[in-house]
Amino acid sequence: MSAARFIVSGKVQGVWFRASTREQAIALGLRGHARNLADGTVEVLAVGEPAAIDALADWLGRGPPQARVDGLRRGQADGGSAPPGFLIG
Template sequence: MATARFLVSGKVQGVFYRAGTREQALVLGLAGHARNLPDGRVEVLASGEPGALDALERWLRQGPPLARVEAVAREALPEQALSGFGLG
């Protein structure tokens, strides 16, 4: 298992970005959370198979139809035992 933190900037709040991220993460078998940050970005913390994290990153770079993603920063973290996928 691998864990990564993604910071997504652009028009990503109020456009179902977190809900779409949760759907994708669950399909990919990932655990973690997606939450809005006060500065307008979305933080995604995900843990699972490395290939699934790569697939999630590809989705994060596009997002749902109403989103306009400008940048996605990825940071590898020490492995974490997470369960479910929450929204914050």
């Protein structure tokens, strides 16, 4: 198991970004969360197989049709605190 933390910037709040991320993550067998941050970005924690996390990263770089992704930062994360399933916060 691997874990990664992503910060997605652009037009990513109010455009179904978190719900769409949850759908993608569940389809890839990942657990974690997607949540809005006060600065207008979205934080995503993904825990699972490295290839699945990479696939989610590719999707996060585009997002759903209503979104406009201007930036994507990826860092290491501790997956031990990730919830079962994939939550939206």
